[in-house]
Amino acid sequence: xxxxxxxxxxxxxxxxxxxxxxxxxxxxxxxxxxxxxxxxxxxxxxxxxxxxxxxxxxxxxxxxxxxxxxxxxxxxxxxxxxxxxxxxxxxxxxxxxxxxxxxxxxxxxxxxxxxxxxxxxxxxxxxxxxxxxxxxxxxxxxxxxxxxxxxxxxxxxxxxxxxxxxxxxxxxxxxxxxxxxxxxxxxxxxxxxxxxxxxxxxxxxxxxxxxxxxxxxxxxxxxxxxxxxxxxxxxxxxxxxxxxxxxxxxxxxxxxxxxxxxxxxxxxxxxxxxxxxxxxxxxxxxxxxxxxxxxxxxxxxxxxxxxxxxxxxxxxxxxxxxxxxxxxxxxxxxxxxxxxxxxxxxxxxxxxxxxxxxxxx
Amino acid sequence: xxxxxxxxxxxxxxxxxxxxxxxxxxxxxxxxxxxxxxxxxxxxxxxxxxxxxxxxxxxxxxxxxxxxxxxxxxxxxxxxxxxxxxxxxxxxxxxxxxxxxxxxxxxxxxxxxxxxxxxxxxxxxxxxxxxxxxxxxxxxxxxxxxxxxxxxxxxxxxxxxxxxxxxxxxxxxxxxxxxxxxxxxxxxxxxxxxxxxxxxxxxxxxxxxxxxxxxxxxxxxxxxxxxxxxxxxxxxxxxxxxxxxxxxxxxxxxxxxxx
Numbered sequence: 001x002x003x004x005x006x007x008x009x010x011x012x013x014x015x016x017x018x019x020x021x022x023x024x025x026x027x028x029x030x031x032x033x034x035x036x037x038x039x040x041x042x043x044x045x046x047x048x049x050x051x052x053x054x055x056x057x058x059x060x061x062x063x064x065x066x067x068x069x070x071x072x073x074x075x076x077x078x079x080x081x082x083x084x085x086x087x088x089x090x091x092x093x094x095x096x097x098x099x100x101x102x103x104x105x106x107x108x109x110x111x112x113x114x115x116x117x118x119x120x121x122x123x124x125x126x127x128x129x130x131x132x133x134x135x136x137x138x139x140x141x142x143x144x145x146x147x148x149x150x151x152x153x154x155x156x157x158x159x160x161x162x163x164x165x166x167x168x169x170x171x172x173x174x175x176x177x178x179x180x181x182x183x184x185x186x187x188x189x190x191x192x193x194x195x196x197x198x199x200x201x202x203x204x205x206x207x208x209x210x211x212x213x214x215x216x217x218x219x220x221x222x223x224x225x226x227x228x229x230x231x232x233x234x235x236x237x238x239x240x241x242x243x244x245x246x247x248x249x250x251x252x253x254x255x256x257x258x259x260x261x262x263x264x265x266x267x268x269x270x271x272x273x274x275x276x277x278x279x280x281x282x283x284x285x286x287x288x289x290x291x292x293x294x295x296x297x298x299x300x301x302x303x304x305x306x307x308x309x310x311x312x313x314x315x316x317x318x319x320x321x322x323x324x325x326x327x328x329x330x331x332x333x334x335x336x337x338x339x340x341x342x343x344x345x346x347x348x349x350x351x352x353x354x355x356x357x358x359x360x361x
Numbered sequence: 362x363x364x365x366x367x368x369x370x371x372x373x374x375x376x377x378x379x380x381x382x383x384x385x386x387x388x389x390x391x392x393x394x395x396x397x398x399x400x401x402x403x404x405x406x407x408x409x410x411x412x413x414x415x416x417x418x419x420x421x422x423x424x425x426x427x428x429x430x431x432x433x434x435x436x437x438x439x440x441x442x443x444x445x446x447x448x449x450x451x452x453x454x455x456x457x458x459x460x461x462x463x464x465x466x467x468x469x470x471x472x473x474x475x476x477x478x479x480x481x482x483x484x485x486x487x488x489x490x491x492x493x494x495x496x497x498x499x500x501x502x503x504x505x506x507x508x509x510x511x512x513x514x515x516x517x518x519x520x521x522x523x524x525x526x527x528x529x530x531x532x533x534x535x536x537x538x539x540x541x542x543x544x545x546x547x548x549x550x551x552x553x554x555x556x557x558x559x560x561x562x563x564x565x566x567x568x569x570x571x572x573x574x575x576x577x578x579x580x581x582x583x584x585x586x587x588x589x590x591x592x593x594x595x596x597x598x599x600x601x602x603x604x605x606x607x608x609x610x611x612x613x614x615x616x617x618x619x620x
Contacts, residue, residue, distance in 0.1 A: 173419060243456040247520070249417060251470035251527050252446030261473050265460040356460075 025077040032070065032086075039065045063094055107339070114336025117329040123337065127310075128299035132322045139334045141300045145214060145311035146341065149293060150283050152218035152304055153225055158275055160222075161229025168230070169237040170259055187227035195223040196288025203292070214304035217293035217311070221282040228281055232274025236267040268356035276349035280342050286313035312338040363390035363561045364430045364447070364530040366411065371425035372590075373403070373410045375418065380406045382590035384425075386580060390530075393553060393562045395576035395599065397569060399614070403591025404565050404582040408533050411563065412448035413441040429531070446474075449529035453536040455516035457508030457523070464504040466519055467491060470527035486526055494522035495552050514545025521552065525560075532556065534564040538571065550575050569615055573603050581611045 028034075043061045047053045067090045075083035122138040130137030168180060199220040203211050240263050248258040264271070294308030295318050301309050312334050319331040366388040373381040381403035388394045396404040409415040410423045413434060427434045434444045457466045467487045471478060478486070487504070491497040496518045500511070508519055517537060524532060534553075538546040553575050556562060566572050572579055580596040595602065595611045606612045 241456070243452060243454055244458060246414065246417060246450075246452065247456040247458070247523075248469070248473060249442075250412070250414060250445055250450035250452075251473065251523065252442055252444075253470070253473040254442050257473050257475075262458055262460075266458070268460075 024079055024082075027074060027077055031073075035070055035073075036062070036066050039069065063090075066090065110332065110335050110339060113329075113332035115333075117333035118336050122330075122333055126298060126300045130298070132319075132327060133324050135326060137330070139312065139315055139330070139337055141297065142310045142312045142315035142334060143337065143341070144300055144302060145293065145297070145309040146283065146313075146338070148302060148304055149214050149217045149221060149289070149309060149311055150279060152215065153221035153282060154275070154279055156218065156222040157225035157229050157278070161226045161275075161278075162233050162271065164226075164230045165233035165237055166259060166264075168234050170255070170263070184227045184230050187223075188231065190224065190227075192220075192224055192285050193287040193291070195220045196291035198223065199288070199292050212292060212294040212308050213306060214293055214301070214309035217289045217309065218304060220288035220292050221285060224285065224288070225278045225282050228278040229275060232277060233267075233271055236270030236274055237263060239270065240266050265356070269353040272349050272353045272356065276346055279345060283342060283345075284313055284338060286317050289314050290317065312341070363559060365390045365428075366531065366561065366563075367426075367428040368411075369426045369428075371407070371410060371423060371427060373406050373415060373423045374421065376420040379590040381410070381582075382592055384593045386593060386596050388561060388563060389578065390561045391557055391559075392577040393557050393564060393575050395572035395579045396563065396565045396582060397567075397572050397579060397614070398582035398591070398594075400567070401587075401591075402582045402584050404580075405535055406591070407582070408535055408563060408565050409450075411531070411533055412445050412450055414445070414450060416441055446470075446527055447529055448531040448533060449524035449527060451517070451521050451524050451532065451534045451537050453539055455513060455520050455540070457511075457516050457519050459507065459509050461508060462505045463500050463508050463511070463519060466508040467522050467526050469523055474527075490522040490526040491519075493525055493556070494518045495548060495555075496522055512545070514541050514548055517541060517545070517549060518552065521549075521556075525556070529560070531561040531563070534562065536565050536567060539567060546571070569603075573599060579603070581606075581608075581614060583610055583614070 040058075040062045043058055043065060044053070047058060047061070067087065070090065071083050071087045074086045123143065124140050125136075125138040126141035127137040127139075128141070164180070164184070168177060172180060199216045202219075203216050244262055244266060245258055248262045249255075253261075289311055293311060293314065295314055297308035297310040301307060316331045316334045316338075319327040319334065368387075369385045371381065371384045372379060384407055396408060398404045406415060411427060413423075415421045415423065423435060425435070429444075429447060433439070434448075457463075458469055461469060464487055465472065467490050468483055471483070471486065488497060488501075491500065496515060499515060500519075508516065511519060517540075521532075521537075538549050541549065550571065553562060553564065557577075564572075564575065576599045578596065579599045579602040581594045581602065582591050583594045584591045595606060595608045597607070602611065603615055606615065
């Protein structure tokens with residue numbers, strides 16, 4: 001072993017080292033916010049002066065003015081690299097706003113229109129004995145149907161989907177694996193109405209004509225859900241480090257126990273999120289449910305195997321088709337209910353995922 | 362408890378690629394054997410072949426004999442899962458199970474194998490294993506906290522405790538200190554000294570001082586050219602390998618005059 005001493009080269013005056021300037025001009029920290037505010041104010045003033053104020057025009061002109069001034073100022077004061085940085089930053093923010101705009105608009109429209117009719121009464125009564133044009137009735141039967149059908153679809157597709165993913169990640173090799181992955185991809189691309197037709201045909205063979213019930217809808221949704229569950233679960237299982245599997249094998253743990261006791265618990269949070277996304281994907285499906293669960297149920301029906309079953313998307317669809325003002329109100333309220341149900345499910349999933357997630361301390 | 366390992370004519374393949382060719386050696390019980398050699402020379406592969414862990418890699422297989430006392434672990438009908446309960450392993454990167462507490466990590470081997478044991482038995486096993494790994498004093502007040510919250514060196518000792526809790530007769534260590542600071546490394550090396558009273562220990566290391574410090578016997582692996590299979594060049598008493606190696610290649614490697 002040798003000892004080494006390191007001596008920093010002594011910098012000092014008279015060493016002749018060239019002075020490097022590491023500083024550059026900087027715009028004040030509040031510059032972007034201040035500039036944006038003043039641009040907005042000036043553009044608004046000009047537009048009002050010409051009495052041609054419109055929100056779209058105002059937004060676009062403000063953005064253009066902000067980008068031009070900010071980039072020019074930055075190029076003058078801070079130099080080229082920072083100017084480019086400001087340009088790209090502005091563009092990224094604008095793209096973000098542009099993407100958020102439709103979302104916010106949809107939520108706002110649904111919320112304002114839906115609130116007209118959404119109340120405890122709407123959520124707690126069915127349309128049983130209510131004429132479509134009467135100022136009464138609610139969506140309780142549709143909520144029941146949505147929960148029952150989606151719940152059943154989840155019960156069918158989660159075991160199949162997760163086990164397929166386990167097979168793909170832990171066991172499958174070569175040809176079989178590629179074939180299976182190909183078919184999962186094909187299944188992902190099935191149009192939802194085709195899934196509905198598949199179940200209609202299946203029911204026709206099994207039970208004869210005229211059988212529409214919730215179970216048929218659940219199976220149609222399961223067909224749509226399975227590939228989504230497989231895909232997301234597969235990604236999550238691949239994220240589990242190989243180290244952990246080897247650690248378990250090295251303790252003399254058989255493979256299946258390694259999967260059930262180490263791999264699945266480690267990825268539980270991710271699996272939950274994936275399953276929730278799959279539920280969100282199918283909970284708004286309308287076409288297959290029109291074909292399979294029927295459009296004319298008006299009463300509360302918890303039984304998946306007995307008769308037609310209303311659900312929120314089909315409820316919205318049939319109300320809109322009736323065309324009266326009261327029907328539109330019901331449709332909007334049902335749409336808002338559907339969004340709230342999905343949000344509630346996501347909230348629950350986050351909580352469940354948080355419980356499962358590996359903790360550091 | 363500790364067992365002798367007799368390897369004769371072992372070849373390890375990854376698919377068609379011969380990774381380790383024709384290794385024969387004897388690993389003494391209650392001693393530490395170090396494997397040294399440059400990266401990619403097959404020493405880790407060979408180590409993993411000693412408890413059939415290489416089979417986890419698709420396409421990997423081994424030919425030859427590995428006798429554990431007098432049982433050939435490659436004999437037909439031998440279950441690799443049972444082999445691994447006899448021959449434990451500690452990895453380069455500490456890998457405690459992230460969903461389990463420190464306590465559960467230590468008894469993971471027993472729990473995951475569904476062995477029934479009473480609460481007091483489990484408590485004793487956890488305390489005994491953690492004491493054996495010199496970790497008990499540091500974690501006894503937080504046994505129910507996740508193992509991932511420990512420092513790197515503590516995690517590695519937790520993994521050693523976990524490996525010893527299934528009561529193996531051999532402990533394989535694949536560069537157990539390469540991700541640790543000198544203090545933690547020292548703690549692990551001290552631990553290896555204590556563990557060799559009860560176990561047969563095989564350690565792969567890139568650190569030649571470490572090999573010289575901890576091991577009784579040293580084996581040097583090398584490959585003749587890139588793409589060629591790794592071979593055992595020389596094996597002997599650590600002292601002799603580091604002072605009077607018989608082969609020129611060994612001398613070149615330990616004196617640092619290599620590639």
